[in-house]
Amino acid sequence: MSESPSNQPKIRIRGLRKAFGTKRVLDGIDLDVMQGTGMVIIGGSGTGKSVLLKCILGMIRPDAGEILIDGEDVLKARPARARELRDQIGMLFQNGALFDSRSVWENVAFGLLARGKVNRAEARDVAAKILAQVGLDPSVGDLSPAELSGGMQKRVALARAIAAEPSIMFFDEPTTGLDPIMGAVIDGLIVDCVKRLGSTSIAITHDMASAARIGDRIAMLLDGKLIWQGDAASVMNSGNPMVDQFVHGRSEGPIRMALRK
């Protein structure tokens, strides 16, 4: 069955495998993410969700499988082409990962300056506009990341990730470490930005409230496999006992959390 460009998934993963020593972190992952939609991947801590994102980004080399972006396999492409394909991806890191030797505006404009899309003179003003989109005053631009609260750091990191208007966005636990209200604020900004840019997004989280807000579809990763995929609305009564145990937060059930890793 051939796919026309309009129904070709933006990101398609087939048979992805990665093991660290004897631990099979990814054991045959199949995933499709359609253009303009939000996929949320849930699962316990240390189950390999971050590894999945890092494989797509090229920071980790998988043992087997295909990763297709717009129909092209980044693992088989020439290095320059792979970099081009991956350049479309903007990432919000779990702890912000802001460059602490640079001011906030330099952080936000970093990707734009690196791609030559602005020169240094304009960069500060462009950064101010993007900071406004995440609800931050332009004066924040002159501070250093160490002077910001956790929520502000996340927002600056989001601004930095969206600055180059990426067509794909990755979010690594966007609300972890934030209070419930700030978490909701961040989720709202994520939804706004993704909608405005028309981006495709993949988010990792174990915050079910956040998952419901930012995802169109949800997939659950357990023991290296995606044991369930479905619409966000149906995750709370999926019928799958392991998914049920996870989303309702029960300590008893089919999932046995290893007491020692």
Next chain:
Amino acid sequence: MNLVLDPVASLGRFVLATISLLGELAIFTVTALAGLFRPPFYLRNFGRALMEIGFFSLPVVALTAVFTGMVLALQSYVGFSRFDSSSVIASVVVLSLTRELGPVLAGLMVAGRAGSAMAAELGTMRVTDQIDALSTLSTDPMRYLVTPRLVAGLIALPLLVVVADILGVAGGFLVSTVRLGFDPTAYLQDTLSYLKASDVISGLIKSAVFGFIIALMGCFHGYRSRGGAQGVGGATTAAVVSASIMILAFDYVLTQAFFTP
């Protein structure tokens, strides 16, 4: 039987680990140097590194040089007065400094200061995902972080050693004329009469090599840090120790190369 095999196994593991590390170091060095041959070149980072390694190490190197020169003069006087050839002090001081003590002592001081700083900075960036963040912002972390520092080390050390040589001779001059009562003009003439260009140049070549080693060890260990604060601490120590040992080892190799009778 295990009594025999266990130590052998440990030795084998150690040897394999060492060879693996050397291989990683070689790949790291070549990758960093590749950044010199094609744009983008991060000149601002180079400038910053040059200031950090060179200019801010001046006080430490200057003090080291002055005290070393002073001690050399004193020791030579006491030592050579047994042979009644105290006029040789001036040349002993200048030759020891330019050929050996200037480069080596400056190298060890800068390894402690700048080498540890580089390892700590890159290590912290690694464990806070800042290095990964660079690659999501269209920036090659090796080119951005490591290449400028390697070149800065290569250039900064010789400049520091020129200063060290001059200040060391000044220290020796001070002790010889003020404390030991030698004639200033005669002392300076003695200093220059036995000094050849090759003495100074061999010292500068050594210091360029040492500067490269300091930057390489600092960046290598920092870049590879794993595991939070303890990992960064370990990387910092490893950077200083490995740089210091390599400086002393290469000092022998280069001395052998320059001064084979």
